Amino acid sequence: MTDAADTFRDHVLPSDVEAVRDLVRDTGYFSAEEVAIAAELVVETLARGEASGYAFLFAESGGRVVGYSCYGQVPCSTVSWDLYWIAVHPSQQGGGLGRRLLRATEARVRAAGGLALYAETSGKAQYVSTRAFYEKSGYATAGVFADFYAVGDAKYTYCLRLDG
């Protein structure tokens, strides 16, 4: 698939393990455990391919990964997909790359037959811009789970219907 304004790449390269680790860490949004998990999903996808259940979309600028999404069909669902990760390097934020990455990811899920894309984030103040990002992008709040990540840290589940 081609996307007009950005260089988007679907296939996963060995160098993406380091690229994802650096990118996710540099955002400053994620814990060390989350950074490790983000990189581990790349490792697992390199090892197992489609059987991993994860798909990736990388945004590149000057040969460098400046944003990415990780998504996949929910196991045992025929229609629902999860957006596991979406991150844009701080140097590229504010230019709409996150939105373009999100739209390009949705297009891929829709093309694969997905009817809904789910995204989860925290209810903490730190994530107010993340929640605003999904809400402005048309995602509905499908569920709120109090004290989910920690006491006082809720999980927000967002959903975009792709059949509308």
Add this chain to the structure above:
Amino acid sequence: MTDAADTFRDHVLPSDVEAVRDLVRDTGYFSAEEVAIAAELVVETLARGEASGYAFLFAESGGRVVGYSCYGQVPCSTVSWDLYWIAVHPSQQGGGLGRRLLRATEARVRAAGGLALYAETSGKAQYVSTRAFYEKSGYATAGVFADFYAVGDAKYTYCLRLDG
């Protein structure tokens, strides 16, 4: 840990791969894909141990696995745990083994510091007894996601607070 009425076993044996596959299939509740996933989680736990993120509890009768649960801490949560699977062989259903297995699982999660246990099931008519099982066991409906598993097949998320 010991449990009065039943023989419960926490450690995972190689023979549990086949035992779980047979047990989950024999319930008649799960698709071939779900049966394969249930067995795969045992394989992954045998290979990776605690790093798999899965823990198991097996109920045995006459040296045979007649029920089991699979649970684990939610990645990136300090307090929430997921009940991934709970199943009782049809020959043993109706005697309260499911409830005892559930309570013993909750005790283990609580002992490990968990404050909430989540369970997901389908909204289809076929699962009315599963939903009643959680509701009668004190679980609250934390979320309902329409058309989640398939069009017309919602996901129900149940939650039991363990700090009450």
